[in-house]
Amino acid sequence: MExxxxxxxxxxxxxxxxxxxxxxxxxxxxFLGLCQLFVSSNLDSxxxxxxxxxxxxxxxxxxxxxxxxxxxxxxxRPWIYTEFGAGxxxxxxxxxxxxxxxxxxxxPVPLSHxxxxxxxxxxxxxxxxxxxxxxxxxxxxxKNYASDINKYREITETNRxxxxxxxxxxxxxxxxxxxxxxxQGKEVEVLVPxxxxxxxxxxxxxxxxIRLINFxxxxxxxxxxxxLQASIWLAKQGVEFSELKRIVExxxxx
Numbered sequence: 001m002e003x004x005x006x007x008x009x010x011x012x013x014x015x016x017x018x019x020x021x022x023x024x025x026x027x028x029x030x031f032l033g034l035c036q037l038f039v040s041s042n043l044d045s046x047x048x049x050x051x052x053x054x055x056x057x058x059x060x061x062x063x064x065x066x067x068x069x070x071x072x073x074x075x076x077r078p079w080i081y082t083e084f085g086a087g088x089x090x091x092x093x094x095x096x097x098x099x100x101x102x103x104x105x106x107x108p109v110p111l112s113h114x115x116x117x118x119x120x121x122x123x124x125x126x127x128x129x130x131x132x133x134x135x136x137x138x139x140x141x142x143k144n145y146a147s148d149i150n151k152y153r154e155i156t157e158t159n160r161x162x163x164x165x166x167x168x169x170x171x172x173x174x175x176x177x178x179x180x181x182x183x184q185g186k187e188v189e190v191l192v193p194x195x196x197x198x199x200x201x202x203x204x205x206x207x208x209x210i211r212l213i214n215f216x217x218x219x220x221x222x223x224x225x226x227x228l229q230a231s232i233w234l235a236k237q238g239v240e241f242s243e244l245k246r247i248v249e250x251x252x253x254x
Contacts, residue, residue: 004062005033005034005035005036006034006035006036006064006135006136006137007035007036007037007038007059007062007063007064008027008035008036008037008038008063008064008065008066008067008132008135008136009038009040009059009060009063009065009066009067009083009087010023010024010037010038010039010040010067010068010069011040011066011067011068011069011074011079011080011083011084012039012040012068012069012070012071012074012080013071013073013074013076013077013080015071015073015159016069016071016073016074016099016100016159017039018155018159019069019099019100019119019152019155019156019159020039020069021039022151022152022155023037023069023119023152024037024039026148027129027132030129030141030143031132031133031136031138031141032141034136034138035132035136038059038063040056040079040083056083060083060086060087060090061090063087063090063092064092064135064136065092065093065094065095065131065132065135065136066083066084066086066087066090066092066093066094066095067095067097067128068080068083068084068094068095068096068097068111068114069097069099069119070096070097070098070099070102070107070111071098071099071100071101071102071156071159072100072101072102072106072163073100073163074102075102075107075108075111080111081110081111084096084110084111084114085110088110088114092135093115093131093134093135094114094115095114095115095116095117095128095131096111096114096115096116096117097116097117097118097119097124097128098116098117098118098119099118099119099120099152099156100156100159100160100163101156101160101163103118104116104117104118119149119152119156120149120152120153120156121149122145122146122149125145125148125149126140126145129141129143129145161206161208161209162247162250164203164206164209165209165212165244165247165248166247166248166250168200168203169244169248171196172190172192172235175190175191175192175193175225175226176188176190176191176226179235182213182235182236182237183245185237187234187235187236188234188235189218189232189233189234189235190215190232190233190234190235191221191224191225191226191230191231191232191233192226192230192231192233193226193227193229193230194220194227194228194229194230194231195227197230197231200215200231201217201231204233209238210238211238211239211240211243212238212240212241212243212244212247213235213236213237213238213241213244214235214236214237214238215233215234215235216233216234216235216236217231217232217233218232218233218234219231219232220232
């Protein structure tokens with residue numbers, strides 16, 4: 001009878017499945033198949049069927065180490081906290097690994113009480129592999145951690161940027177219902193509340209955003225529908241505006 005491989009339970013938000021599956025493949029290949037990563041990928045779309053929940057329970061019961069791959073989106077998923085609690089109650093190593101713009105100092109209680117690492121930090125990633133090797137009882141693999149980080153960065157930076165695009169698009173649409181006219185190829189003048197002007201200005205200066213949509217500052221206005229003071233911007237389609245439409249339609253702003 002084949003001996004069961006040690007299970008590493010990985011908790012995450014379904015929208016982060018691309019980087020999570022890459023991490024899963026990297027770990028399993030690096031440890032030469034000596035461990036199995038269970039990734040709870042489908043909870044966003046499932047209706048909580050008993051069979052699936054039993055699988056989650058069984059994997060949590062068998063896991064030798066618990067890893068939460070946490071993005072800003074993951075913090076809004078209630079089951080993340082439940083799964084972390086299960087790992088803590090079992091007394092197994094329980095580790096938060098931040099990515100896609102989430103920083104360790106942004107982790108809320110109780111996640112902030114667990115060991116926290118940064119997926120894009122080479123020293124942190126190597127330390128995580130050390131934790132895994134101890135948990136499954138083998139030597140830490142010799143590998144190029146920087147190469148893995150470059151792959152993760154490409155995905156997580158794209159996720160972070162697309163999330164920002166969806167956020168600001170939804171906000172501008174809420175403040176300026178006529179903003180949707182930009183899809184008809186029109187230039188649209190929009191108002192942005194003064195209290196978020198600095199953050200919005202930083203967003204508009206991102207070269208990757210500029211290729212999607214251009215926001216040209218046109219001055220300030222007083223006594224507007226969006227607040228006592230607002231900045232005025234002229235929005236125009238960028239050279240890759242079709243990509244903006246895909247991003248906006250691909251998921252929620254959160």
